[in-house]
C-alpha cells in the first residue's frame with residue numbers, strides 16, 4: 001500500500017486521483033491499466049466533483065434541432081439558471097455528431113455537422129460540467145437486418161418495435177449490442193470530447209423485460225425472482241464495464257444509468273447504490289390521473305435508502321407530463337415547482353428538463369422563467385441543502401421483491417399499498433426514512449426506534465433473522481397482512497416468517513370480502529393507546545382481506561365476520577363476537593410489537609376511511625415510543641424532512657393541502673398557517689439563528705435544554721427553517 005505522495009513520486013503523476021470512497025473506481029482504473037494492480041490511492045481531501053453540483057439542466061435534443069438550434073442561447077439560459085452541469089445528447093438512436101460507428105445513424109438535419117462538439121464547447125466556455133447522454137434501448141431496421149441477434153423478440157420470435165415508431169426496435173440487454181455497439185459509441189465520444197461523465201437513458205426499462213431471443217430463452221422465466229437475479233447480474237456487469245470505459249482516459253469520470261421508478265424500480269437498488277456515483281431518478285412528473293402529489297419526495301426517500309450520502313438527482317419536467325403528454329408545451333408552473341420543492345426537501349439535487357431546442361426559439365418560452373427563478377432562489381441558500389444525515393426515528397421497509405413479484409388479492413398495486421402507508425405517515429406528521437430490504441443489518445437500523453413493514457410479503461429467512469435480532473436489541477415493529485408469508489423466491493410459507501417475533505400463527509386460508517358484502521368489523525375489547533380518539537364506539541372498520549390468526553390472550557381488537565350489505569334488513573353481524581384477533585400487540589423488553597392481519601392500509605386507500613388512518617397513526621406513534629426528534633404542530637397535510645446540514649440543521653415543510661394532492665396537476669397553492677416546531681438537539685449543540693429560506697427572513701426561537709422551539713408563521717408551497725448551529 002502506498003500513499004499519494006509516494007504514488008506521485010513513483011512517476012505516475014499524470015494519473016488523476018481515484019477516490020478511495022468508491023473502491024469500484026479503483027477496480028475500474030486497475031482494469032484499465034491506469035494504476036498498478038493492488039494500488040490504493042490516497043483519498044482526495046476534496047469531495048468528488050459531482051457532489052458539488054447543486055442544480056442540473058437538460059435540453060433534450062430532437063433530430064430537428066441541428067437545423068434550428070440556438071447554441072449560445074441554450075448555454076446562456078442554463079448558465080443564467082446557475083446549473084453546475086448540463087446533459088448533452090450523444091444518443092445511440094440518432095447521432096448528434098458525425099459518428100463513424102456502424103448503425104449509429106446520423107439525424108436527417110445533421111449534415112455532417114459536429115452539433116455535439118459545438119454544444120460541448122459552449123457549455124465549457126461557461127464553466128459548466130458536461131454529461132454525455134446515451135440511449136442504448138433502440139435501433140433501426142438496418143441494424144436489425146444486419147444484427148438480428150441484437151434485438152428483443154416476442155414469443156413468436158418477432159422483433160418488438162416501440163409503441164410510437166414502427167421503424168425503431170427494442171434492443172436486448174443480454175445481447176452483444178450492449179457489449180459491442182454501445183462501448184464503441186462510448187469510446188468514440190471519449191476520443192472526441194472531454195466529457196465529465198456518461199449517462200444512459202432508457203435502460204434498464206421501468207418494467208422487467210420480457211424477451212424470447214435465443215439468449216433470453218436460456219434464462220429463467222420472465223417476471224420471476226430467479227430471472228431478476230440474472231437481470232441484476234447483467235446490469236451490474238454492464239455498469240462496471242461502462243464505468244471502466246468512462247475511466248479509460250479520465251479517472252474522475254464515471255458511468256451512470258437511469259435508476260428512477262421509485263420503489264418499484266426494476267434493478268436491485270441496494271446493489272446499484274453500492275455501484276453508483278450518481279443516482280439519477282428519471283421521475284419527471286405526474287399528470288391528470290389519480291396519483292398522489294408526493295412522487296418526487298418519495299423518490300428522494302428511495303435514493304436515501306441506498307446511497308449513504310452519495311449524489312442523487314430527480315428530473316423535473318418543464319414539459320407537460322402525464323398520461324396525455326405534450327413534450328414541447330410548458331406545464332402548470334405550480335406542479336413544476338412542487339417537484340423542485342420535493343427534490344430539495346428530500347435531499348436530492350433538482351434537475352430541470354425540457355424537450356426540443358425549438359421551445360427556446362419562441363414557440364413556448366414559459367418554461368424559462370419557472371426554472372430560472374426557482375434555481376436562482378435555491379442558489380442563494382445552497383449551504384442549507386448540503387445534507388449530512390436525516391433526522392428520523394422511524395424506518396419504513398420498502399420491499400423491492402414484494403413490489404416486483406407479489407400479487408395482492410385486491411386490485412391495489414403494491415405502489416398504492418406503500419402510498420397508503422405513506423399517507424398515514426404524512427397525516428401523523430412522522431419523520432421517517434425508507435429502508436431497503438437488503439439493508440437490514442443491525443448497524444444500519446440502530447438509529448430507528450421502530451420499523452414499519454407495510455405488507456412486505458417477500459422476506460428471506462436471513463431478513464426475518466435480521467428483524468428478529470433488531471427486536472432482540474430493543475427495536476419495535478409494526479407489520480401488516482402478508483408480511484413474511486413468502487420467501488425471497490416468492491414461495492409461500494406454512495406460517496409467517498416472523499411468527500415468533502410477533503407471537504402469531506396462521507389459522508386458515510385468507511378471507512376476503514364477498515361480492516357486495518361488508519368487510520369484517522373490529523370489536524374493541526379493551527383500551528390501548530392505539531385506540532386514542534375512538535370514543536362512543538365498540539366497532540371499527542376492518543380490512544377487506546385478512547389472514548385468520550390463532551387466538552391470543554387478552555386481545556385488543558377481535559374480528560366480527562363480514563356480512564350482507566344489501567338488503568339493509570339483513571345487514572347486521574350474525575356472529576357478534578369471535579376470539580380471532582384483529583390486531584396482535586405485545587411488549588418485549590423495550591420492544592413494542594404490533595401486527596395487523598388485515599390489509600388495513602390498502603383498505604384505507606380504497607375506502608378513504610379515516611378510522612383506518614387514525615388506527616395506523618396511533619399504532620405508529622405507540623411503537624415509535626416517546627422520544628421524538630422533531631414535532632411539527634399545525635393545520636394541513638404536510639410532508640416533513642429534517643436534516644443535519646453543513647451549517648447546522650434544517651426542517652423542511654412541504655404543503656400538500658391542495659385539491660390536487662391526489663390528482664395531478666397542482667393548479668395553485670393554498671397557504672397554511674402557523675406550524676409550531678419543537679426540535680430536539682443532539683448533545684453539545686446549540687442554535688444561534690433560525691432562518692426561513694423561502695420567506696428569506698429570520699424568526700425568533702426559544703431554546704431550553706436540548707430543545708429549540710419556533711413557529712413558522714405560514715407555508716405557501718414549501719418552507720425551510722434553517723437552524724444555524726454552533
Ligand SMILES: [Zn+2]
Nearest residue numbers: 172211213216
Ligand atoms: Zn433477449
